[in-house]
Amino acid sequence: MSFLKTFDAYVPSNVQEFFALAKVNPEYVPFETLRTIPLDPEHTASFEYAKKITPHAGFIHSIRCYYFALAILRNGFPSGTPGVPQITFEELNRRLYHTCLLHDLGWTMTAEGREHPAHGMTFELHGGIMAYDHLHAAAPSLDAHQVGDIVQSIVLHTLEFPFGKSSATGALMFLSAWFDVCGYHEAGPGSRFVNRRTVQEIEKECPRGSLAIEGKEILDREFLEKPNCLLSHFHGGAEAFLKVVRADPIVSVDE
Numbered sequence: 001m002s003f004l005k006t007f008d009a010y011v012p013s014n015v016q017e018f019f020a021l022a023k024v025n026p027e028y029v030p031f032e033t034l035r036t037i038p039l040d041p042e043h044t045a046s047f048e049y050a051k052k053i054t055p056h057a058g059f060i061h062s063i064r065c066y067y068f069a070l071a072i073l074r075n076g077f078p079s080g081t082p083g084v085p086q087i088t089f090e091e092l093n094r095r096l097y098h099t100c101l102l103h104d105l106g107w108t109m110t111a112e113g114r115e116h117p118a119h120g121m122t123f124e125l126h127g128g129i130m131a132y133d134h135l136h137a138a139a140p141s142l143d144a145h146q147v148g149d150i151v152q153s154i155v156l157h158t159l160e161f162p163f164g165k166s167s168a169t170g171a172l173m174f175l176s177a178w179f180d181v182c183g184y185h186e187a188g189p190g191s192r193f194v195n196r197r198t199v200q201e202i203e204k205e206c207p208r209g210s211l212a213i214e215g216k217e218i219l220d221r222e223f224l225e226k227p228n229c230l231l232s233h234f235h236g237g238a239e240a241f242l243k244v245v246r247a248d249p250i251v252s253v254d255e
Helices: 015-021 041-053 056-074 089-102 123-138 144-155 168-182 189-193 196-205 211-225 237-244
Strands: 006-008 010-012 086-088 165-167
Touching: 006 089, 010 015, 010 168, 041 056, 041 089, 041 123, 056 089, 056 168, 056 196, 056 211, 086 089, 089 123, 089 144, 089 168, 123 144, 144 165, 144 168, 165 168, 211 237
Parallel strands: none
Antiparallel strands: 006 086, 010 165
């Protein structure tokens, strides 16, 4: 299995327009192949920081998002569109790992997180600012554009826009997060890319555990304390969002 050398650096934010460019082919990609993609010490630092700050089930969710994002990228993510700048696989993966692992820092219940000056903001902004601080301290090789893409992708990962462009990093974060939360459901369009056997293997290595319970507790608090939080803008509101959150594995271990 190999990835294309380059991908569209920017894609339509509108889901229908995005799929008009995608070449969806949900082939089986072994988990063992996905986990062999090289990472660097700065990625390890983000792993350790996310593990420390993010609640456990949310941390494992973040790891699954990374592997689901790779599967989406492998199975038809737009590439070579005329007139669209390209980003190499290596550069995209570099940004994507940081983004996925750090995207739910705002769920934190740690003293460090709850005492952070951004803790009064919607969790996406809170987590994005914590990620910004972390990357400047622990990933000095990243320039302003790389950090900007990572942080903006974290801040916007729960939002769907009808117009405009998203970076490849942001689109993959959006698609993988919604897929892990919703599974093969209309609210999770990334599902069109991901082979069920690949999902089964990822979930075996990174079990869902108590994500639904943990997530509901955190989001109930979010909706209560911050009625204007970004997720309150989900179609149908907070209650509608909580109804699409999966408690069980996306693919049964017995399938």
